Amino acid sequence: MFGAATLTPMTIRAHHRFWPARLPHAISTPDTSLWENLAVSAKRFPNKTALIFLGTQLSYAELLAGAEKIAAFLQSVGVQKGDRVVLNMQNCPQLVMAHFGILRANAVVVPVNPMNRAEELKHYITDPDAKVAITTADLAADLASASNQLPAGQGLQHLVVTHFTDVFDANVSGDDAPPAAWHDWLFTRHALPTLNGGQLHAWQEVLACQAHLGPVLAGPNDLAVLPYTSGTTGLPKGCMHPHRTIMHNAIATSVWSGSTHENVGLLAVPMFHITGLTSVMHAGIYLGATLVVMPRWDRELAGRLISKWQVTHWTNIPTMVIDLLGSPNFDKFNLKSLVAIGGGGAAMPQAVAQRLFDLYGLRYSEGYGLTETAAPSHNNPPDNPKQQCLGIPFMSTDARVVDPETLKELPQGESGEIVIHGPEVFDGYWKRPDATQAAFFELDGKRFFRSGDLGRVDEDGYFFITDRLKRMINASGFKVWPAEVEALMFKHPAIQEACIISTQDSYRGETVKAVVVLRASHKDNTSEQDIISWCRENMAIYKAPTQVQFVDTLPKSGSGKVMWRALQEAEVAQKK
Secondary structure (H helix, E strand, O other), rough: OHHHHHOOOOOHHHHHOOOHHHHHHOOOOOOOOOHHHHHHHHHOOOEEEEEEOOOOOEHHHHHHHHHHHHHHHHHHHHOOOOOOOEEEEEOHHHHHHHHHHHHHOEEEEEEEEEOOOOOHHHHHHOOOOOOOOEEHHHHHHHHHHHOOOOOOOOOEEEEEEHHHHOOOOOOHHHOOOOOHHHHHHHHHOOOOOOOOOOOEHHHHHOOOOOOOOOOOOOOOOOEEEOOOOOOOOOEEEEEEHHHHHHHHHHHHHHHHOOOOOOOEEOOOOOOOOHHHHHHHHHHHHHOOOEEOHHHHHHHHHHHHHHHOOOOOOEOOHHHHHHHHHHOHHHHHHOOOOOOEEEOOOOOOOOOHHHHHHHHHOOOOOEEEEEEOOEEEEEOOOOOOOOOOOOEEEEOEEEEEEEOOOOOOOOOOOOEEEEEEOOOOOOOOOOOHHOOOOOHHHEEEEEEEEEEEEEEEEEEOOOOOEEOOOOOOOOOEEEEEEEHHHHHHHOOOOOOOEEEEEEEEEEEOOOEEEEEEEEEEHOOOOOOHHHHHHHHHHHHHOOOOOOOOEOOOOOOEEOOOEOOOHHHHHHHHHOOO
């Protein structure tokens, strides 16, 4: 696995002094598809538990068999190599099975945030030209509604629907039992919606498919995953990840953390997100490890699951750790099995990191990555982490800080744009050659990706975030792009103009605030809460403004552009 890459000399940089002992600076990526990782693990460990979900255990052999059935079904309804298939689910075994089933069909997974509503979902159908989607019954109505609102020929032709209870016992009790507040969500049997011009298929129908399964055709350079990321303008863009980019980071994550097939990982971060998808799911399946799957976050359930299943590795966002440590039942949990803990999306408070170390000898390892870099491009060395720090460039990765205007590399300590070169970097944006061209440039004969984040490098080669070039709000690790929220808000009949800014939040760190100009006809009959409620109904909950401020006008430049920065600076000044 390491031989070819280590033959190519790499420039020794300051951070290599802190490199994990006995690990190479670079690894070579296998010339196989991601599907092969599941096939190999199932062959090696057929009876080993792959997934644990609310008390139900699924072996590698069972996971493989289910994925092959899904692949056969997809091919039977016309899915061909390179076709895009929407996967819209919260964490559950069906998501893992469907993900690998899509890959086995030589198709492309389009992971979609299940918080998205019908208006948002239209884009995830039309932009990738998806004709097939797989979802859970609680989300099926929104997905069908989105498809039904599209012009003829642009909607879905097939929609596969599963209930959570298709794979676990609704009578589960004890430490594995879900919180009472989840019962309606998990246990309700929903009536299947109508799909105009298309067919609906129940999960059991798909798993009973007897169609012939064609050969594996996808290779390392074929498109595997098309996750979407938003930006400063326009609708979300698809990031083209072939098998090799995801494969590199799945393996590198495993090697970096000293992982083996005996790992027990807590899968609490969502698998529609690039971190959960790559660094937890794909890394775990590659190893042949066991993954304890949580459908969504709940601190009490997390504490019980870590304790019962002796979880060894936990990738998370810091707010999860903060929440768990704040549980009134914390003293009842046994977290001594944990040997590795870390994550990203937000800075880990020093006091919380110290408490983890004092209690368990655990050093919280922060990392940094983007959808475009298949999760980590930087990570803190497990034995030499720095707090509130992105870490050092990841395995096989060259990262620099450059002047955003001249694109010339800057000296140590100076703030500039973080740029990244490595085998984990995506191929470009789907159908967006203009955006792809703008995102890359050449330096020292290498193709670097422009992160849009401003940072600096210290004397040891560790990277630190200093600011953002891109207009983005980080709400508990969820990236909120104001332009996308504004575009959705303009659909409200009372809104004449809207500008999205961030404001402080004691728990989320940042939260979303909307500065709104109402139409004259609606000023007397529209409240701030009306706007908030509408947003919650029409967009993912983490995007929806938690605060609304009505104003008569928005500040504008001479060219007529809204001066969002002036509003943002005013908000910051007010909070001081």
